[in-house]
Amino acid sequence: MMYYGVPLAVRDIKVNIYLSEALNAMVELPTFVITPILLEKFNRRSSVLVNCLLGGGLGVLCFVLTIFGRTNVAFALELGSFFCARIGFNLMAVYMIEMFPTCVRNLATMMLRQALVVGGACCPIIASVGRNVPSLSFAVFGFAVSGLGLFALLLPETKGSNLCDTMEEQELLEAKP
DSSP states (O other): OHHHHHHHHGGGGTSOHHHHHHHHHHHHTTHHHHHHHHHHHSOHHHHHHHHHHHHHHHHHHHHHHHHTTOHHHHHHHHHHHHHHHHHHHHHHHHHHHHHSOHHHHHHHHHHHHHHHHHHHHHHHHHHHGGGTSTTHHHHHHHHHHHHHHGGGGGSOOOTTOOOOSSHHHHHHHHHOO
């Protein structure tokens, strides 16, 4: 949701729209280098949690700073929020693949894609809220991503675990202490 919504809501910060879109695109490029490093060095659950909380917190701060007229700082926080959202999505895609056995992995991937589409469809509606209250959409995105990121605490850690082929293998693996 934040990946699609933050670039739509950046018009509320009152910066050059062309510059902001170009910088959002440039900020996205390093995420493809950083994500594999995070996957190698840290566990999945904490990486997703930290990126969601950090991205959400930056989104809320962006809202607060925009209220006080600090648009340049708010824009920098928007870029940081977008950066964390992209890393969080990259991490979640890998994490989701590792959680499910091969026999249902395609279905799980399809559900992740469906969630992406639903989030993308809701973003213009949430971004339009900012027309009445400047940058309120950043707070909405921030609280949503932070809140949903907390659900990562309920997920099992998958780093270093074997990928299962069948549901029976997965159940046996989860039954072990």
